[in-house]
Amino acid sequence: MYQQGFKFVLVGPVGAGKTTALGALSDTAPVSTEMPLSDGPMGDKTTTTVALDFATILLDDGTPLQLFGLPGQEHFSHMRGIVMQGALGVLALLPGDDPDIAAHCAHWVRIVADIDADLPMAIGITRTDLAPDFRMDTIRRALAGRMPPVPVMTIDAREREQVSQLVRALLLMME
């Protein structure tokens, strides 16, 4: 019988830093399916994930932990349920410089809950250094009342330790 591996899944819209965060977490270079953006560059971003990002982390008991990064475009939304099946948890990376960041948070929490209501989740808000008017209260209000409360933290997706802090919060939700 096929034994599905242990995995975390990274989700979020295009340009939020999923590929970067996955690379920061993994020990080896991830396998990526990056292609040039069809509509031209978005700022510094010139490529986007068109299928999956994938990497593994070897735990100290020899168990491989798989990391999957889902493409952000909506036309790949059919992959979400397939990849999240059997996942230990989900990390959502969302761009803090998006004026609708609070709505994004509620949207992605709903997407994950629709696939698996008990799937632990943590949200990393990236790019807040580019958003002088970023505020956390709108996000907290958008997620208020959800039990258990979803960890939401501002992080730099390029910083391994900050992404790891988000993973730690996710692990605590799994206890």
Next chain:
Amino acid sequence: MHFDVRTAALDDLIEHHVRLAVSLLVAHHLHARLRPWDGTRCDLLIASADDAYGAQALALARRRGTAVIAMGRVGEVAGLPLVDPESTALVLAGHIRDRLQGLAAKEVAGADAAPAPDTARQPVLCRLAMPPLRGKTVDILCGGHALRLRPQVGRAYAATLSDLLTAGEQLPGSECRVVVVDGRESVQNGVSASLESVLLRVAHRIGEQLPDFPDGRYRLDAWPDFGALPSLVDALRVSRLLIGNTKSVSELTASGIGDVAPGELNACLWAFAAADLLRDAGPIEAAAVAPSRAPRVQEGLLSSLARRFGLWRA
């Protein structure tokens, strides 16, 4: 009360009169430190309106809301009354006293009431965690740097990253002044950081100075944001215990926190309260209990994951 007074573009004789004037303030129980203007924030700027550099400094200070005294002969510049440069030190002292007493009155009014003497000696972090400053929109002025704390938004602001770091470092100091400002004031210039990160950093710097957090029953309704402080692993565990769960301090101390040091717990509680995230659940308020669910992960795998990501100590 100590004030930070700066001068710009004054000639030597006026500068000398200003120094004399500042020294006379002691008679009014006002203490001020006089330094040259360097573009950073201060309590009062005294500058020549007849000089291009002085006029520029005055304009910048006014935009920041800093009190100013403009020295000049014209009478008025841009709605700003000018003080005669040939004024005696005594006259200048009167002008300076008026401005500084105005600031002092504003600070006391902003804080709703003057803090009790024992409260005033507490670390700024403790004052922020307690009424009347709890949850208030405040500016903290430390040695020319301003740190703007906005609990309603969950962010801390400063003019520059350097100001943000410096003010955060100096926040524990007794020289800092806390000024309550209009809660509607928009702060979109400069740089910002998570409020909880700033306050947790301060709490850990001054951990030994913090009194025991008052016993009571507390909970967190939202996760504090300290993703930018990945070294604070124990703060995550404290947060997890309080998130959606009402616990007393003694319950937290006695069980469930494993090897988190009591000082670490105490620092977290003060920081979370100062960020206005810690809810006082009271003795009878029922906690909103998270639905229990079967663990998805085997204990052994969870331990391996925790070790891999530095959550548990080996």
